[in-house]
Amino acid sequence: MTNIQDEAKAILSEIIEWRRHIHANPELGLETPETEAYIVQALEGMGFPSTSIRKGIGGHGVAALLEGDEPGPVLAIRADCDALPIKEETGLPFAATNGCMHACAHDVHTAMALGAAQLLMKHRHELKGSVKFIFQPAEENVVGAKAMIDDGVLENPKVDALIGLHSGLLWKGYAAGEIGYSHGGMMASADRFLITLKGKGGHGATPHLTVDPIVMAGHLICRLQTILSREVNPVDPGVLTIGRVTGGSAYNIIPGECVLEGTVRVLDVETRKMMEERIRELAESTAASMRGEAVVEYIPGPPPVINDSAMTDKLLATVAEVLGEEKAKEIPEPSMGAEDVAYFLERVPGTFFFHAGSNPEKGQTYPHHNSKFDIDEDTLWIGSALFAHFALNWQK
Numbered sequence: 001m002t003n004i005q006d007e008a009k010a011i012l013s014e015i016i017e018w019r020r021h022i023h024a025n026p027e028l029g030l031e032t033p034e035t036e037a038y039i040v041q042a043l044e045g046m047g048f049p050s051t052s053i054r055k056g057i058g059g060h061g062v063a064a065l066l067e068g069d070e071p072g073p074v075l076a077i078r079a080d081c082d083a084l085p086i087k088e089e090t091g092l093p094f095a096a097t098n099g100c101m102h103a104c105a106h107d108v109h110t111a112m113a114l115g116a117a118q119l120l121m122k123h124r125h126e127l128k129g130s131v132k133f134i135f136q137p138a139e140e141n142v143v144g145a146k147a148m149i150d151d152g153v154l155e156n157p158k159v160d161a162l163i164g165l166h167s168g169l170l171w172k173g174y175a176a177g178e179i180g181y182s183h184g185g186m187m188a189s190a191d192r193f194l195i196t197l198k199g200k201g202g203h204g205a206t207p208h209l210t211v212d213p214i215v216m217a218g219h220l221i222c223r224l225q226t227i228l229s230r231e232v233n234p235v236d237p238g239v240l241t242i243g244r245v246t247g248g249s250a251y252n253i254i255p256g257e258c259v260l261e262g263t264v265r266v267l268d269v270e271t272r273k274m275m276e277e278r279i280r281e282l283a284e285s286t287a288a289s290m291r292g293e294a295v296v297e298y299i300p301g302p303p304p305v306i307n308d309s310a311m312t313d314k315l316l317a318t319v320a321e322v323l324g325e326e327k328a329k330e331i332p333e334p335s336m337g338a339e340d341v342a343y344f345l346e347r348v349p350g351t352f353f354f355h356a357g358s359n360p361e362k363g364q365t366y367p368h369h370n371s372k373f374d375i376d377e378d379t380l381w382i383g384s385a386l387f388a389h390f391a392l393n394w395q396k
């Protein structure tokens with residue numbers, strides 16, 4: 001019987017080396033050519049023929065295919081690989097110096113997926129079906145997954161299931177190295193809306209001769225909050241935040257228009273549809289009732305991250321065998337943040353899980369997107385071992 005745990009620990013120094021190289025050379029958004037080249041070089045170094053690697057997917061995305069001896073379904077292992085425009089302040093010897101930083105552990109995700117590729121390359125004769133390793137740029141601005149999907153990353157061969165993880169400081173009360181899972185809604189959708197309230201401008205002293213969009217905005221802001229508090233089931237989580245209100249030029253002038261801009265985060269697809277409909281209806285009816293007009297733009301972002309229950313059960317079986325079942329913890333609450341892995345999970349069943357990588361006992365108490373964010377490298381083998389074990393066993 002294969003002991004993936006020991007094998008993953010044995011390649012920890014390589015996983016760390018990949019992580020450090022990527023960490024020291026962060027790139028942003030879709031512009032990740034150096035990271036792409038480095039990933040391709042690492043894959044070729046472990047024996048992936050260049051014909052099995054497709055690069056330049058949706059920009060600089062990479063996919064590598066490992067075919068088993070026996071035919072079967074295709075499992076995708078997805079890792080994101082972009083960084084953030086943050087000046088690093090960790091003081092690590094391999095800290096980035098170009099003004100950008102891997103402050104969201106995407107360096108770690110990529111290194112873990114490379115580790116899994118190395119482990120599975122050795123075990124490819126035991127694989128039923130294939131594994132497609134997907135290295136995705138532009139997660140932070142949530143356009144990378146979509147760009148890769150539009151460029152066919154889920155086709156040729158068609159991907160049947162997908163797994164991925166996020167490392168960091170992820171839920172309260174964990175111990176470093178534990179795994180957080182969910183059988184359903186894991187992270188929220190993130191949509192944006194812009195409402196332009198149109199009235200008729202005029203003198204602040206003669207409101208009766210104007211149609212005041214500022215007063216419209218006041219009513220609408222309160223009404224929009226009632227969608228979640230009065231119309232959505234209180235146990236169904238949701239957020240509606242208006243982060244920007246723009247209107248007016250002087251204290252004594254009623255402007256012609258006022259713009260509200262905000263975000264909607266929910267965990268349920270039906271609630272998401274309903275939120276858009278109700279925002280439109282309330283904006284239009286509020287404006288009309290006050291003799292004005294509303295123009296609503298609703299700009300969809302990533303859908304909610306919804307895990308497939310059967311795939312999550314398979315993950316739990318994997319965690320039990322690789323780490324011991326006590327290491328799997330159901331996340332106490334979903335995150336209202338977004339992750340564009342959701343675009344993959346909208347198309348293929350899969351499970352996205354959390355790896356508790358920041359170790360408070362080692363002083364790693366900084367949240368994601370903080371200039372001092374860091375991960376305990378001693379836990380990196382866990383991601384590689386889980387990915388590899390899952391790929392070898394998920395069809396059993």
Ligand SMILES: [Zn+2]
Binds near residue numbers: 103104368369
């Ligand atoms: Zn992030």
Ligand SMILES: [Zn+2]
Binds near residue numbers: 104105106139
């Ligand atoms: Zn992230």
